[in-house]
Amino acid sequence: MGVPLIQTKNLKKFFNTPYGLLHAVDDINISINKGQTLGVVGESGCGKSTLGQLMLRLLEPTSGEILFEGDNILNYSPAQMNEMRRKMQIIFQDPFASLNPRMTVSEIIAEPLKVFNVYKKKNDMLARVFELMETVGLAERFVNTYPHELDGGRRQRIGVARALALDPKFIVCDEPVSALDVSIQAQILNLLMDLQDSQGFTYMFITHDLSVVKHISSNIAVMYLGQCVEFSDTDGLFDSPLHPYTCGLLESIPIPSLKHRKELHVMEGEVVSPIDPKPGCRFAPRCPDAKAQCTECSVPLKEVSPGHFVSCIKYL
Amino acid sequence: MSDNLLKIKDLHVMYRTDDANIYAVNGVDLSLQKGKTLGLVGETGAGKTTLALSVMRLLPDNVGFVTGGSITFDEFEVMKLSEQDMRLLRGKDISMIFQDPMTSLNPIKTVGSQIDEVLELHHPEQSATERARQVDRMMEMVGIPANRKGEYPHQFSGGMKQRIVIAIALACNPKLLLADEPTTALDVTIQAQVLTMMNRLKSQLGTSMILITHDLGIVAQICDEVAIMYAGEIVEKGTVEDIFEGTVHHPYTVGLFGAIPNLKEKTRRLHPIEGLMPDPATLPQGCYFADRCEHCTVRCRSESPQMLRVGETHRVKCHLFCNQSGV
Numbered sequence: 001m002g003v004p005l006i007q008t009k010n011l012k013k014f015f016n017t018p019y020g021l022l023h024a025v026d027d028i029n030i031s032i033n034k035g036q037t038l039g040v041v042g043e044s045g046c047g048k049s050t051l052g053q054l055m056l057r058l059l060e061p062t063s064g065e066i067l068f069e070g071d072n073i074l075n076y077s078p079a080q081m082n083e084m085r086r087k088m089q090i091i092f093q094d095p096f097a098s099l100n101p102r103m104t105v106s107e108i109i110a111e112p113l114k115v116f117n118v119y120k121k122k123n124d125m126l127a128r129v130f131e132l133m134e135t136v137g138l139a140e141r142f143v144n145t146y147p148h149e150l151d152g153g154r155r156q157r158i159g160v161a162r163a164l165a166l167d168p169k170f171i172v173c174d175e176p177v178s179a180l181d182v183s184i185q186a187q188i189l190n191l192l193m194d195l196q197d198s199q200g201f202t203y204m205f206i207t208h209d210l211s212v213v214k215h216i217s218s219n220i221a222v223m224y225l226g227q228c229v230e231f232s233d234t235d236g237l238f239d240s241p242l243h244p245y246t247c248g249l250l251e252s253i254p255i256p257s258l259k260h261r262k263e264l265h266v267m268e269g270e271v272v273s274p275i276d277p278k279p280g281c282r283f284a285p286r287c288p289d290a291k292a293q294c295t296e297c298s299v300p301l302k303e304v305s306p307g308h309f310v311s312c313i314k315y316l
Numbered sequence: 317m318s319d320n321l322l323k324i325k326d327l328h329v330m331y332r333t334d335d336a337n338i339y340a341v342n343g344v345d346l347s348l349q350k351g352k353t354l355g356l357v358g359e360t361g362a363g364k365t366t367l368a369l370s371v372m373r374l375l376p377d378n379v380g381f382v383t384g385g386s387i388t389f390d391e392f393e394v395m396k397l398s399e400q401d402m403r404l405l406r407g408k409d410i411s412m413i414f415q416d417p418m419t420s421l422n423p424i425k426t427v428g429s430q431i432d433e434v435l436e437l438h439h440p441e442q443s444a445t446e447r448a449r450q451v452d453r454m455m456e457m458v459g460i461p462a463n464r465k466g467e468y469p470h471q472f473s474g475g476m477k478q479r480i481v482i483a484i485a486l487a488c489n490p491k492l493l494l495a496d497e498p499t500t501a502l503d504v505t506i507q508a509q510v511l512t513m514m515n516r517l518k519s520q521l522g523t524s525m526i527l528i529t530h531d532l533g534i535v536a537q538i539c540d541e542v543a544i545m546y547a548g549e550i551v552e553k554g555t556v557e558d559i560f561e562g563t564v565h566h567p568y569t570v571g572l573f574g575a576i577p578n579l580k581e582k583t584r585r586l587h588p589i590e591g592l593m594p595d596p597a598t599l600p601q602g603c604y605f606a607d608r609c610e611h612c613t614v615r616c617r618s619e620s621p622q623m624l625r626v627g628e629t630h631r632v633k634c635h636l637f638c639n640q641s642g643v
Contacts, residue, residue: 043503043504043505043506044503151592153592181359181360181530182359182530182572182575182576183359183571183572183575183588183589184588185575185588186574186575186576186577186586186587186588186589187588187590189577189586190585190586190588193585208503208504210504210579211576211577211578211579212577214577214579215577215583215586238579248505249504249505250579251508252504252505252507252508253504253533253579254507254508254511254531254533254534254536254537255533255536255537255579255580256531256532256533256535256536256560256573256576256578257536257560257580258536258556258557258560258561260536260580261536261537265508266505266508266509266512267505267508267509268509270473270475270476270505270506271503
């Protein structure tokens, strides 16, 4: 086992809404080791992105701890936190919305460098911008273009370059390839993996696409309605999925091969509201194996085999 | 063959803008038999949606033009029909489902009245009670309790809204359904529900379908035939067996398959197709894929390839195969 770079303990985030308390993230305990990638999967509204933003303290948690290299960053003063932000960055989903349309490529990539006053001389800063552009595979000629002149793949490369500018240790990738075509998606995934190999980044990779998550992750957390229902290394999860939700998720993916042509397994029902959830297992209303006990008490995550955790009454 | 429901011949579509002429569809030949499902696959900007809109004659006025070719639907010459006749066809014999269910429903009308609207337009002979019964039947058919027909679109989830859209599209029992990325905006579990339902309805009603998608997984699961589109052209077409299990393929198809991470097999690196699709305003001479193709030759740069026969039902538009073909 490696050393955890970042860890959460009983992390919770509730939002007050006119209709009640929305449990966006409810008691999440995860840890990511240095140089590894944790994939976070789940359907829309399960709290994946909220979790990503909590990890970077872009949102204040309701309760719980976030340990970065052993230190609880929630106790940091604003000044300490500011310094901390150099080590943690984020790549957003939509490269069309996350870049300022009035800034050129070089201004966008240089912005974090300016904020932290990294370089005294403008030329040094520009040299660093060119270096970053080379790292992410953007040709030098684009340095003075605006985002709207570039295609989605190149725009996402700008987002990656901006995240790398301050040499972070930890990067949250919030659906970085969902808005891209498959051929472009493959380019960005390869880029992220190459960067991890050469610079040892730790990623938290948020996505709803299980084939992408399988490709890039070392560990996977499956989320359902704010809770982590299964946590395992990638092979363990795909070879022997345990939680009924994970199984259902895996079976609903259409496989691009005729050998696997079959009636798609259909999981009945839809995600219920995360506002004031009832006690017990939140997946119970859709679960094919649900029993009366399932709705009585909540089931904690339990280690079923080394490194493979699941929260289901079947494995208690 | 006589049982072709839809036959598209050498179709060219152009968008005229102030800056340039955009060549969106460039010589597409396609035919679809009754009861079959054709998967139309390609990346953003390949011309998939434009092709579907041309069949519906819904290209934007004064901007989109069909500049050549013909579309024959069930005896009708679609391009020669008057707008009035076309309106009788739309929604009744040909229906379309759009990608985003959030924007294709009217927010201020109940879902029941939106299904009823189609019936009222195309079956004026039916009484209101008959129509109401049909609305109930359609809602039950797509798996929504009929007592919710008085509710508004915002009261439904994304997956249910898409079901309503499907109910509207199928209300008049059309012969042809054009589904433009019907599940792209949905979660995988809901996608599985919608696809299974569409598959069931299709076989129940005997509807032919053109399914536009970029997801090869969906194609493998529900299509009978596949056409791969690139820069406004069909570069490869055949049965699903030809495309997924055949041995010869267009280099672009090979690239598409190499670029998707596979759930069932392990690969360390993906193989993206380098480069980008050519700008449809200034298409190059010769093969449009030449710039990104690893097998590119001098001939590819100067001469546009023909659609070559590489199997009983399998066609590929590439110079690589011109020695093995009988044409």
